[in-house]
Amino acid sequence: MSLKIDTTYVLQILETLLNTPSPSGYCGPIMRKLSEAAAELGYELEYTPKGCGIIRVPGKRTGRTIGLSGHVDTLGAMVRSIKSSGTLRFTLIGGYMMGSVENEYCQIHTRDGRVYDGTILTTKPSVHVYPDAREMKREEAVMEIRLDEPVHSVDDVKELGIGVGDIVSFDPRAQFKPNGYIKSRHLDDKAGVAALFGLLEALRRENIQPEYPLQILISTYEEVGHGASWIPSEIEELIAVDMGAMGDDLSCKETDVSICAKDSSGPYDYAMTGKLIELARREGIPHAVDIYPQYGSDASAALRGGSNIRAALIGPGVHASHAMERTHAQAVCNTAALLAAYILEPAEPYGKAAF
Template sequence: MKSKINQAYVHRILEQLLQTPSPSGYCHNIMKLVASEAEKLGYSLSYTKKGCGIISVPGKQKERVIGLSGHVDTLGAMVRSIKSNGTLRFTSVGGYMMGAVENEYCKVHTRDGRSYDGTILTTKPSVHVYSDARELKREEAVMEIRLDEAVKTVEDVKQLGIEVGDFISFDPRAEFKRNGYIKSRHLDDKAGVAALFGLLELLKRESITPAFTLQLLISTYEEVGHGAAFLPPEIDELIAVDMGAMGDDLSCTEFDVSICAKDSSGPYDYQMTSKLVELAKREQLSYAVDIYPQYGSDASAALRGGSNIRAALVGPGVHASHSMERTHSEAIWNTIALLAAYVMEPCLTNESKGM
């Protein structure tokens, strides 16, 4: 199945996703892109009340529904206040180190549709001026945004239409290398969403009908903890497709599909995880099984929200998560191939449903 993946298509949709700003809570534009792409493939997208998307794929059997989720929302920020000198104080959206966004380019998105470029800096941005610039602790209180506009006062900034509560997105700086490496912000989880669309394109092009009906949930609040807290009640099991972490005592690499056995929400379903490992071996995929103690997923949110489901977590290995991230195309191909194998042969039979 891996050889049948339309790699050019997956790269194209991933690049479009990466170039569309979508910090948590500001996902209307990227959801239009998702809906348009689903329609091109012959699928319709419906919305939950909080703006998550659901794409349904009919299966050979209708009595069970398998959910697959990925999130398009990313890390970002909001304008906290306008400072007297015309710079902006901001508050973070999602969990990241302030040092990971220092000196990065960003955009401020006003509520009337305008956007303005800026740069994230500390309040002591020059070692030629401030003797303690190197030692300054990087935290929200000492970070600000320098706008690329001629502003020197609060009123100057307000004349641009910028107000408290406006969203701020980070420049992804996406690069697709000829050797297969992909480096960009927000591969968490736009690489996972691209994998889901790679799966949809494969199913459509090859006229493959999954064993059971699929519902793909494209969530918009995962980075703030409640992306898939609501699931359609007909979903029996959910695979969250999100990035695999790397480092410390983890075995995942940028070439692997990660299979997470446990994260901060606890162990994932034993049968589902075992089946994913079995399929990865059978399909001869490069994979890793790891435990992520500082990690939570859409599946975590669904379980904590009270969903009566089995759940698992897979995704492409990503280095330097919540910073300047990098993966390899092979990790995305391995993820798509594992998902394709699973939707054709899920772990639970009709007889074992409800075990």
């Protein structure tokens, strides 16, 4: 049995997610939107103590619980200090190249709910003034945020309500092209979360239950390493749904579903990965099997956190990860289609031979 994924729905929810700021640790607003989206489909999103979400979907039979995870938190920054000039020094949230955010528009989110616009620049932002502007190394010490407010001192900034520890989000600059390409910051992993909701929408629309109970986890701290470090104990196997990387000796394209065999945390479950490859072939889903040496996922965090589970990793191919990213609608929707094939499969992907 195959589920038809509604591309329009997937892209609509993806656009909403991309345009909602959610750096790690600042995911309250976006989680509320996901809770509303789940309710519209007839599901309830439960919150964990640290603000992650769980959506439970009953299955036809018991004896096995499948988890699917995606993270809604993104890269961002935090105000480190206010400089005497009225600019802000910042510290990174997540791991990215400093040059990838130079000249980017951003927003500062104060603790009392105000939002201010700014631009990320080096301390020597003009080649007409600074002879070494081109050569200086891009690192935290030489980067600052220029506020779009008439500020010229520490006191001026404090009067706006801006302080150390305020969250900084980046302008996603999301664009959905007529030919299916999607370019934006934070496709990692909002494209994966959109695929998960595309799966939920298809299950509800076609009134189909998965073969076994399903738990969908939405994590909020993946970019800092501990997103799904705790998962419900009944989950026996977990598929992390996250972006597929591209470049170097990798074969994945933006139109492919990536199936990761191994990342920095080691190999993923052999039988689960093999089953996903088998299903992708059976369903005619363009896919690539790759290895990501500089990558970790929610499944990695769950395993490191002590979860006694099998784990796998798939997701849409994304170019220029942690920079100005790009994927394709085909890859996002086919990720949902591959997940559907997996959760509707009556047979377990492993047996005694897998041990």
